[in-house]
Amino acid sequence: MKAAILEAPATDLLVDRVDIQEPRSGEVLVRLAASGVCHSDLHVVHGTQTTPLPAVLGHEGAGVVEAVGPNVTSVKVGDHVVLSWTPNCGQCAYCQSGHPNLCQVVYAKMGTGLLMDGTSRLSRSGKPLYHYSFISSFAEYCVVPESGCVVIEPGIPLDKAALVGCAVMTGVGAAINTARVQPGSVAAVIGAGGVGLNAIQGSRLAGAASIIAIDVNPAKLARALVFGATHVINAAEVDAIAAVRELTKGMGADYTFEAVGRPETMRQCWEMARPGGTVVMIGIAPAGSELSLPANRVVREERHLLGSFYGSARPHIDMPMILNLYMAGKLLLDELVTHRFSLEQINEAVHSLESGEAIRPVIVLDNR
Numbered sequence: 001m002k003a004a005i006l007e008a009p010a011t012d013l014l015v016d017r018v019d020i021q022e023p024r025s026g027e028v029l030v031r032l033a034a035s036g037v038c039h040s041d042l043h044v045v046h047g048t049q050t051t052p053l054p055a056v057l058g059h060e061g062a063g064v065v066e067a068v069g070p071n072v073t074s075v076k077v078g079d080h081v082v083l084s085w086t087p088n089c090g091q092c093a094y095c096q097s098g099h100p101n102l103c104q105v106v107y108a109k110m111g112t113g114l115l116m117d118g119t120s121r122l123s124r125s126g127k128p129l130y131h132y133s134f135i136s137s138f139a140e141y142c143v144v145p146e147s148g149c150v151v152i153e154p155g156i157p158l159d160k161a162a163l164v165g166c167a168v169m170t171g172v173g174a175a176i177n178t179a180r181v182q183p184g185s186v187a188a189v190i191g192a193g194g195v196g197l198n199a200i201q202g203s204r205l206a207g208a209a210s211i212i213a214i215d216v217n218p219a220k221l222a223r224a225l226v227f228g229a230t231h232v233i234n235a236a237e238v239d240a241i242a243a244v245r246e247l248t249k250g251m252g253a254d255y256t257f258e259a260v261g262r263p264e265t266m267r268q269c270w271e272m273a274r275p276g277g278t279v280v281m282i283g284i285a286p287a288g289s290e291l292s293l294p295a296n297r298v299v300r301e302e303r304h305l306l307g308s309f310y311g312s313a314r315p316h317i318d319m320p321m322i323l324n325l326y327m328a329g330k331l332l333l334d335e336l337v338t339h340r341f342s343l344e345q346i347n348e349a350v351h352s353l354e355s356g357e358a359i360r361p362v363i364v365l366d367n368r
């Protein structure tokens with residue numbers, strides 16, 4: 001098959017022939033229809049997050065089941081699937097208590113670049129290649145754990161469904177699952193990219209009365225209005241914390257979300273919430289960075305500081321729910337796909353996200 005390989009940080013991806021093995025026990029071979037390009041892929045390309053290389057990147061994919069390995073019971077050949085990058089063991093305390101996104105069995109293996117049995121199904125010219133986040137969707141096919149396959153209705157366009165595999169689940173889930181935004185509340189979202197727009201539409205779906213979008217890119221702020229923002233703040237022009245307080249009678253927002261992944265904006269996010277409000281951190285900050293907060297006010301002002309990993313997802317419940325909302329016309333997916341590329345154009349796709357020109361570049365992998 002063809003796949004895009006990252007050999008070293010800060011280099012272009014290389015599209016080449018790659019060998020993929022048959023799925024083993026508990027694994028599924030998926031013919032990919034489409035893959036989004038996400039900032040987490042960019043972090044690896046830039047070297048600010050590490051994963052074993054050379055690897056096939058991509059972790060926001062959807063496609064059709066081509067083959068199943070032994071002992072696979074929940075999916076069958078021909079099923080349409082969205083791929084989850086948090087497969088789960090189903091047995092640990094987190095899985096058993098409804099938090100499969102925190103499955104510690106999977107978490108321990110997430111950074112290894114290998115599948116659950118500690119081996120790879122990918123190679124080039126006889127030399128092994130690493131997987132990425134159990135998916136590797138910059139490719140025509142992928143072998144993934146069965147528990148990472150979420151079966152969806154066959155009528156749903158797979159190029160849109162792919163985005164539910166990362167950005168949409170992460171943003172919508174942060175609002176609905178992690179923050180549990182209440183009707184009539186005020187939400188503020190820092191960062192109006194793929195994830196932030198989905199925190200905005202998740203807040204809209206949960207019934208927030210006011211949703212304030214904060215970014216430094218006017219084009220992104222204009223798009224935020226389409227997804228449900230009621231106010232926008234250009235943080236390049238004004239003091240964003242003061243602007244949020246001004247819009248909330250000096251109080252601060254009931255819910256604030258950080259979808260950038262920088263300690264400075266995380267601190268701003270905390271300051272924008274009202275005392276007793278809920279602060280949700282979504283963006284992945286560079287490894288080793290630290291967040292500083294005023295220790296005295298952390299206690300006195302009782303903000304609830306929550307991390308949100310993959311939108312606190314229960315992928316097999318939440319992804320079909322999100323797609324039901326899309327099919328009912330209540331959740332926007334088409335508007336996220338601003339650019340389309342072939343696999344050969346993968347580096348152009350990466351640059352379109354880097355420059356902020358694209359909300360979500362989608363790699364179309366199968367036109368059949």
Ligand SMILES: [Zn+2]
Nearest residue numbers: 038040166167
């Ligand atoms: Zn992602």
Ligand SMILES: [Zn+2]
Nearest residue numbers: 089092095103
């Ligand atoms: Zn588990």
